[in-house]
Amino acid sequence: MRTPVKLLSTPLLVALAVGSAATAHATPPRSVSASVLSKQTVDGKDYIVSDITIEPGGSTGWHTHEGLIYGIVKTGVLTHYGSDCKQDGAFGPGTPITDPTGADHVHIGRNEGKAPLVLEVTYVDPAGAPTSDSTPSPGCNFD
Secondary structure, three states, X not given: OEOOOOOOOOOOOOOOOOOOOOOOOEOOOEEXXXXXXXXXXXXXXXXXXXXXXXXXXXXXXXXXXXOEEEEEEEEOOEEEEXXXXXXXXXXXXXXXXXXXXXXXXXXXXXXXXXXXXXXXXXXXXXXXXXXXXXXXXXXXXXX
């Protein structure tokens, strides 16, 4: 997730060549729980409000968003990385966050702290679309 200030992102590099073809696997969330607070469909769009908790050491897994996402950090610190494996933000309590949409904006959110990270997030997606799409790791030394 990102702050409203535009942050740089690079496209996911998916080509792996080490002498033979390799199959890339999606990276699922780790130590994450979510509860849907509200869901409405209006004019072909789903509006979903969720509380998301990421335990210490947990992560969202590498993913993208087809729709818009807006949120706020309630407790803890969200550490955000782009597909270039570089940290592009650390967001504490009260910080508004958003992420760009599209398959070329691969990212991961991590809780590198010692306390649970809690986010309240609003997703605006095409009706029936997932709130995020898991992607393979871009090859960083963490997931």
